[in-house]
Amino acid sequence: MQSKMKESDPILEVKNLSASTDNLPILKGVSLTVYPGEIHAIMGRNGCGKSTLSKIIAGHPSYNITNGDIKFLGENINSLEPEERSQSGIFLGFQYPIEIPGVSNLEFLRVSTNARRKFLNKEELDTFDFEELVKEKLEIVKMDQAFLSRSVNQGFSGGEKKRNEILQMALLEPKIAILDETDSGLDIDALRIVASGIKRISNAQTGIILITHYQRLLDEIKPNYVHVMSDGQIIKTGESDLALELEKKGYEWTDNFIKET
Amino acid sequence: MEIIEKIKTNKSIDNQTEIQKICLDKLQSSPLPNPRSEQWRLSNKSKLSNFLDYSINENNSKFDISYPKNYQSNIRLIIGDNCQIKLIEKNYSIQQLSEDELQKYIKEQITFFNQNENWSDLLNLSLSGKNNILGLKINGSEIPPIEIFSHASSNYLNAKTLIIFLEKNCNVELLQINLGEDNSSLSQSTFFCLEENSSLNHGVVSYGVNKSNLLNSLNVIQQKNSEYNLGSLHFKFNYARFEIRIKQSEGNAKTNIKGMQITKKNEQISTYTKIDFDGPNGFLDQINKSLADDKSHAIFEGSIIVPKIAQKTDASQLSRNLLLSNLAQIDTKPQLEIIADDVKCKHGATISQLNEEELFYMRTRGITLTEASKLQLSSYFQEIISFIPVSKDRWDLLDKLLNQN
Numbered sequence: 001m002q003s004k005m006k007e008s009d010p011i012l013e014v015k016n017l018s019a020s021t022d023n024l025p026i027l028k029g030v031s032l033t034v035y036p037g038e039i040h041a042i043m044g045r046n047g048c049g050k051s052t053l054s055k056i057i058a059g060h061p062s063y064n065i066t067n068g069d070i071k072f073l074g075e076n077i078n079s080l081e082p083e084e085r086s087q088s089g090i091f092l093g094f095q096y097p098i099e100i101p102g103v104s105n106l107e108f109l110r111v112s113t114n115a116r117r118k119f120l121n122k123e124e125l126d127t128f129d130f131e132e133l134v135k136e137k138l139e140i141v142k143m144d145q146a147f148l149s150r151s152v153n154q155g156f157s158g159g160e161k162k163r164n165e166i167l168q169m170a171l172l173e174p175k176i177a178i179l180d181e182t183d184s185g186l187d188i189d190a191l192r193i194v195a196s197g198i199k200r201i202s203n204a205q206t207g208i209i210l211i212t213h214y215q216r217l218l219d220e221i222k223p224n225y226v227h228v229m230s231d232g233q234i235i236k237t238g239e240s241d242l243a244l245e246l247e248k249k250g251y252e253w254t255d256n257f258i259k260e261t
Numbered sequence: 262m263e264i265i266e267k268i269k270t271n272k273s274i275d276n277q278t279e280i281q282k283i284c285l286d287k288l289q290s291s292p293l294p295n296p297r298s299e300q301w302r303l304s305n306k307s308k309l310s311n312f313l314d315y316s317i318n319e320n321n322s323k324f325d326i327s328y329p330k331n332y333q334s335n336i337r338l339i340i341g342d343n344c345q346i347k348l349i350e351k352n353y354s355i356q357q358l359s360e361d362e363l364q365k366y367i368k369e370q371i372t373f374f375n376q377n378e379n380w381s382d383l384l385n386l387s388l389s390g391k392n393n394i395l396g397l398k399i400n401g402s403e404i405p406p407i408e409i410f411s412h413a414s415s416n417y418l419n420a421k422t423l424i425i426f427l428e429k430n431c432n433v434e435l436l437q438i439n440l441g442e443d444n445s446s447l448s449q450s451t452f453f454c455l456e457e458n459s460s461l462n463h464g465v466v467s468y469g470v471n472k473s474n475l476l477n478s479l480n481v482i483q484q485k486n487s488e489y490n491l492g493s494l495h496f497k498f499n500y501a502r503f504e505i506r507i508k509q510s511e512g513n514a515k516t517n518i519k520g521m522q523i524t525k526k527n528e529q530i531s532t533y534t535k536i537d538f539d540g541p542n543g544f545l546d547q548i549n550k551s552l553a554d555d556k557s558h559a560i561f562e563g564s565i566i567v568p569k570i571a572q573k574t575d576a577s578q579l580s581r582n583l584l585l586s587n588l589a590q591i592d593t594k595p596q597l598e599i600i601a602d603d604v605k606c607k608h609g610a611t612i613s614q615l616n617e618e619e620l621f622y623m624r625t626r627g628i629t630l631t632e633a634s635k636l637q638l639s640s641y642f643q644e645i646i647s648f649i650p651v652s653k654d655r656w657d658l659l660d661k662l663l664n665q666n
Contacts, residue, residue, distance in 0.1 A: 010647075058625050059624070062617075081624065081629075082625050083622035083624045083633075086627040092621065095623070096616055097622070098622035100619055100636070102640025102643050102644070103640050107622075108626070111628055111636075112623075115627030115628060151640075168626060227496075
């Protein structure tokens with residue numbers, strides 16, 4: 001499916017990636033290539049390695065890459081720190097965004113945004129200029145300014161946390177965004193707001209990887225490719241109708257592919 | 262006996278005040294605290310010995326350490342500065358205690374002293390000459406914030422004593438700053454008496470430089486309907502010990518304490534607290550935080566004593582600790598001693614490390630590990646710093662803590 005000729009270079013290339021934590025293999029040879037403008041969805045049972053893949057791409061220190069490469073914009077990033085990956089344009093939207101008591105959301109967003117801007121050789125923003133920028137971006141996720149004065153994610157509802165993730169994505173303007181179950185815990189309205197935010201932020205130069213269990217997010221954001229993961233491997237790749245088929249037949253249907261593999 | 266000899270050599274018996282003589286007598290029976298006693302068993306013996314190594318100095322050198330400019334509205338006092346204090350304004354008065362009042366009060370306090378528990382006070386009162394004891398009585402309202410300084414000079418052991426009577430219906434904000442210079446020892450004893458309906462927001466900020474040592478003892482007596490709030494911070498001492506003893510003498514009083522000690526390198530800083538409820542309806546809310554890095558050692562021992570008379574006491578003591586290195590050590594022991602049967606008392610302790618998932622989250626937003634750690638620590642520190650009254654912002658406490666070496 002991904003072997004067709006592309007006009008530009010890939011944003012992200014994961015090649016035969018194997019990884020472990022505490023000597024326990026989690027990923028067992030994952031390959032995935034994302035070109036500009038593409039939206040990929042990764043689906044699979046709980047524990048199949050979807051979230052682990054996203055964390056390894058973002059540089060989580062608890063995992064060891066035992067084989068394979070992650071290339072971002074043509075450069076191998078296996079040994080880059082998480083902050084270096086973020087500054088260069090990789091964004092991970094967390095399934096469970098972390099609460100950081102005592103750290104103001106506004107200051108957190110400003111420090112993050114300036115770290116990215118510094119990498120891009122853009123002028124860093126002072127508090128006043130940043131407030132102007134963040135006000136614009138708040139509108140994308142329909143968040144109230146009051147969220148800015150609170151501690152990062154503390155006391156936020158599930159939906160508010162996810163919107164805060166998309167707000168961060170809007171501010172950081174990543175080249176690739178990996179959104180780990182951004183749709184979980186969202187009601188229909190919140191899902192639409194989040195999905196519309198993602199669509200507004202993404203463009204022909206960016207790539208998106210959506211990790212999800214459900215078709216409902218993919219109804220809002222139509223993926224170019226759907227990958228099914230099982231036991232640390234991508235066992236099937238198809239176009240958007242693969243997700244519909246999975247929704248109908250369930251993951252048991254994919255067990256046949258494992259046998260074939 | 263070394264310290265006794267040193268005191269005697271420093272000052273002939275004829276020049277000693279009556280208080281000094283009484284305390285020296287008491288010290289002679291046990292010149293050092295019992296290392297097996299609960300209050301001293303974890304104290305580093307060689308560091309305590311180093312505390313006592315320096316020559317005794319009753320004269321006061323000028324501050325070498327720069328401190329923020331005074332706000333005109335603040336009252337700033339330096340213990341040992343020999344100044345006469347008599348401020349009588351329309352709404353309030355601050356006056357020095359007379360010699361008789363001082364003697365009477367201290368003598369009364371000494372009768373309650375326990376050799377191990379009050380060893381730091383005995384040492385302090387044996388060392389403190391007249392010039393280094395500041396006694397004040399404060400009354401009235403709309404009293405400007407007060408800053409009181411103590412400091413130890415390089416290569417010397419200095420002793421400073423502060424005694425304050427807060428008269429009825431009086432509200433005061435007071436920041437006490439204890440500064441240690443390089444290779445110095447400071448013995449600081451403080452006595453507060455809060456009369457009925459008075460309230461004191463008290464900040465204690467103590468910090469040193471290389472090889473500074475501190476024995477800091479705080480004794481508070483609260484009469485009924487008084488409120489005592491303490492925010493304290495101790496850091497950058499080779500050896501420091503903060504002893505807090507609070508007695509709600511008739512119950513019906515409120516005490517709030519938020520304290521923090523930060524240790525690095527091979528420092529040892531400890532906090533000992535004893536809260537006595539001697540009447541009903543007392544209230545206490547206490548949090549003590551320790552942060553230990555490198556090969557340092559932080560200690561907290563707290564005790565809450567609720568006798569039969571102290572019915573309806575509502576007391577909480579929590580010790581929260583952050584261990585930043587595998588070689589650092591934290592000892593914590595919050596304790597309750599309850600005889601009364603109708604009380605609400607709780608205590609607890611936690612020891613943890615910086616939260617890895619929080620750090621990763623921040624790093625995935627482009628924030629470096631160092632900055633992410635600082636952000637986490639600043640949130641840990643803020644709870645305590647925000648409780649310290651009087652111009653804490655001018656003292657750049659957060660900055661001092663985050664950027665100390």
